[in-house]
Amino acid sequence: MNFDEIIDRVGTHSSKWDMMEPIYGVSPKDGIPMWVADMDFRPPQCVSDAIKAMHDHGIYGYYGDDRAYRASIQWWMKERHGWTLEKDAIFTTHGLVNGTAMCVDTFTQPGDGVVLFTPVYHAFARVIKAAGREVVECPLALEAGKYRMDFDAWDAQMTGREKMLILCSPHNPGGRVWTSDELQGVADFARRHDLVLVSDEIHHDLVMPGHRHIPMATIDGIEDRLIMMTATTKTFNIAGSHTGNVIIPNAEMRARFTARVAAMGLSANSFGLFMTEAAYSPQGAAWVDALILYLDGNRKLFDEGVNAIPGVRSMPLESTYLAWVDFSGTGMPREEFTNRVESGARIAVNHGPTFGKGGENFLRFNIATPRSRVAEAVTRLQNTFADLQ
Ligand SMILES: Cc1ncc(COP(=O)(O)O)c(C=O)c1O
Numbered sequence: 001m002n003f004d005e006i007i008d009r010v011g012t013h014s015s016k017w018d019m020m021e022p023i024y025g026v027s028p029k030d031g032i033p034m035w036v037a038d039m040d041f042r043p044p045q046c047v048s049d050a051i052k053a054m055h056d057h058g059i060y061g062y063y064g065d066d067r068a069y070r071a072s073i074q075w076w077m078k079e080r081h082g083w084t085l086e087k088d089a090i091f092t093t094h095g096l097v098n099g100t101a102m103c104v105d106t107f108t109q110p111g112d113g114v115v116l117f118t119p120v121y122h123a124f125a126r127v128i129k130a131a132g133r134e135v136v137e138c139p140l141a142l143e144a145g146k147y148r149m150d151f152d153a154w155d156a157q158m159t160g161r162e163k164m165l166i167l168c169s170p171h172n173p174g175g176r177v178w179t180s181d182e183l184q185g186v187a188d189f190a191r192r193h194d195l196v197l198v199s200d201e202i203h204h205d206l207v208m209p210g211h212r213h214i215p216m217a218t219i220d221g222i223e224d225r226l227i228m229m230t231a232t233t234k235t236f237n238i239a240g241s242h243t244g245n246v247i248i249p250n251a252e253m254r255a256r257f258t259a260r261v262a263a264m265g266l267s268a269n270s271f272g273l274f275m276t277e278a279a280y281s282p283q284g285a286a287w288v289d290a291l292i293l294y295l296d297g298n299r300k301l302f303d304e305g306v307n308a309i310p311g312v313r314s315m316p317l318e319s320t321y322l323a324w325v326d327f328s329g330t331g332m333p334r335e336e337f338t339n340r341v342e343s344g345a346r347i348a349v350n351h352g353p354t355f356g357k358g359g360e361n362f363l364r365f366n367i368a369t370p371r372s373r374v375a376e377a378v379t380r381l382q383n384t385f386a387d388l389q
Pocket residue numbers: 037094095096097098121168172200202203231233239242243244
């Protein structure tokens with residue numbers, strides 16, 4: 001568990017490192033990739049051991065008998081999140097973007113509206129649009145530097161054509177861990193407008209000290225219209241395995257999903273299942289506890305350094321390793337602050353507008369990298385905005 005170790009990822013087909021030059025014009029030789037949401041850390045030893053055991057055995061055939069895999073998911077959710085779930089409620093998809101697409105495909109029709117509380121994870125809108133559904137953006141209110149739900153405004157926006165709501169909990173990119181009152185508000189909103197609720201909880205393990213994630217399934221009055229999505233991939237840095245869990249408490253909805261899975265001919269990749277079972281273990285849990293403390297240290301370093309630049313504000317991160325930074329106080333147009341970060345500081349970041357309404361003045365920085373690199377990024381940012389001091 002040496003999170004300080006610098007591991008060279010260049011030339012390993014890493015999207016984050018090997019695509020930064022083609023996309024941003026920032027060379028990995030002297031640039032810092034702070035965009036794609038994966039970490040520059042190895043997963044816990046138990047996960048690497050599972051892959052090594054597969055390698056040592058040497059036969060990579062079809063996977064069967066998933067009882068231990070399902071039990072490991074049940075164990076993790078109970079142990080880490082106080083949530084008891086039925087093993088038959090669990091479906092495995094090729095990650096959660098695929099899970100989102102499967103939900104949109106199964107529970108809505110072309111032309112239907114799908115509600116997003118924006119700004120929010122950009123792939124949601126991409127999938128909704130690609131499926132011929134309409135994205136309905138309900139902007140989060142920004143109050144005292146934090147996002148807040150705005151149900152009165154959103155109620156007024158609903159037309160009756162909306163059929164689904166996709167919630168990101170905890171919130172990417174704002175880092176909010178929604179409170180039980182807020183989640184109850186979401187459940188009531190979904191019921192009021194007769195929406196299927198998809199709750200993407202992929203960041204649920206990456207919660208900063210002092211905060212507690214509440215699984216949507218534990219909120220009253222939502223179970224009959226709820227789909228929960230969870231995964232090991234963000235938590236354990238194994239996103240390349242493209243494995244996720246779509247969890248459906250309601251039996252009738254489960255039957256519809258089963259039918260779509262069959263129609264698409266989907267079945268899981270054995271590497272993802274082996275890794276998930278290994279990760280959801282006491283060893284995996286100890287690793288996550290250590291990771292959170294490290295990320296919290298990175299968060300403090302990053303926020304302190306960036307907030308010292310006049311007009312720049314990093315949103316307080318309650319969860320995730322994705323710092324959402326507001327540049328509106330600099331008075332600079334978006335092109336200018338973005339150009340200073342990319343060409344001046346040579347840091348590749350996600351651009352705010354891709355997350356929808358409300359993201360215009362923001363950039364998203366991934367701080368899940370060795371601390372020395374976070375420190376270097378902070379120094380470069382302070383230098384590139386030095387004229388504001
Ligand atoms: C909220 C959210 N959902 C899903 C994903 C990606 O899921 P997957 O890699 O399983 O498709 C991300 C990645 O950043 C995310 O932030």
